[in-house]
Structure formats: structure tokens, C-alpha cells
Amino acid sequence: MPNQTVEPTVEPVVYHPIDNFDTGITLKPFGIYIHPSSSPVQPERFSGYHTGADIEVPEELKDIDVPVYAIADGTVELARFASGYGGVIAIQHETESQSYIAVYGHIDLESVDIPVGDTVSAGQQIAVLGEGFTAETDGERKHLHFAIKLGSTVDLAGYVSDESNLSEWMDPEVFFELQNAAGQE
DSSP states (O other): OOOOOOOOOOOOSOBOSSTTHHHHOOSOOTTOEEOTTTOSSSSOOOOEEESEEEEEOOGGGTTSOOEEEOSSSEEEEEEEEETTTEEEEEEEEEOSSOEEEEEEESBOGGGOOOOTTOEEOTTOEEEEBOOTTSGGGTTOOSEEEEEEEESSOOOOOSEESSGGGGGGEEOHHHHHHHHTOBOOO
């Protein structure tokens, strides 16, 4: 029998925050300029450059719990209600080369059972999305606003007024491409 070389399986270090990440960014990607009169989502109450990516929920999932996952090992820095988000979680993550805060917005805070200060593991379910058009989403549709803020300071800004301020944030799609992220299976 010939010798066979088996390549070791390397588990991904980074996971997508929601199952349909690859197909769900259809209305508000990172960096898009939003204004109430021209937003792809109506009605719109915000304006500025979008600091994250909105991952839309397929119609068939609108009335069921949609899990949200920690993208990497990290520490929960914040879990609370915030204007513009409803429920929001911020998790501090570290890689070999950088620190960043992942912001997960429009979640059902009652589904969060991880206290601030506790650690999470990559791929661990941290919450479910909030019900659309309720206080859980601050009146917004059911979707995940996901943002990555470089550094270690929590910032919940969903929009910035000057495009140059986007340099403090990272495009989630680019981030996951660079990290070779895995979806949940």
C-alpha cells in the first residue's frame, strides 16, 4: 500500500457572526453614505458613512430565532441597550498583530447570558437577533449591524460624518477575506 500524506486540519480562528453573512449584505455595506432621502432602507433616520455592514435576514427567518456568533475568542466589554441599536454587544478580540472591538447590533438582550467581563470562544453563540420593529432593534428591521473598530476602545457609532473617520473601522467583508473565516455549518 503506498504511503499517503494526510494534511493536518486547521480549524479557523475566525467565524462569521451570522449564518448568511456571505449573502446577506445587500442594502447597507461598509462605507456607504446614507441619507434619509436616498437610503436603500426606508424610512431612514440616520445619515453619514456606515461603519459596519448590515446583514439582512431572509424572509423565511423573519419569525424565528436567528443565532449570532462570536467571531473569535474574546472578552465581552459591553452588553446593553443603545440608541440606534436596541440590544448591542461589543467584544474585544486580539490577533497576533492587532486589537479590535466587534460590535453586534440589533440583538435580543434577553438572549444574552454572558456577563460583561467574561470570555467567549470563536463560533460560540452569544445572542439571537432582536425581533424587527421592536425595542430590541430600536424600531429597525430584523438584521445584524456588524462592525469592527480597530483598537481597544468601544465605539458604538453606526455612522461617521466624515469619510476619513472610516479609517478607524474595518470593512467586515475584507476582514473575513483576510482572516479566511468560516461560516457556521
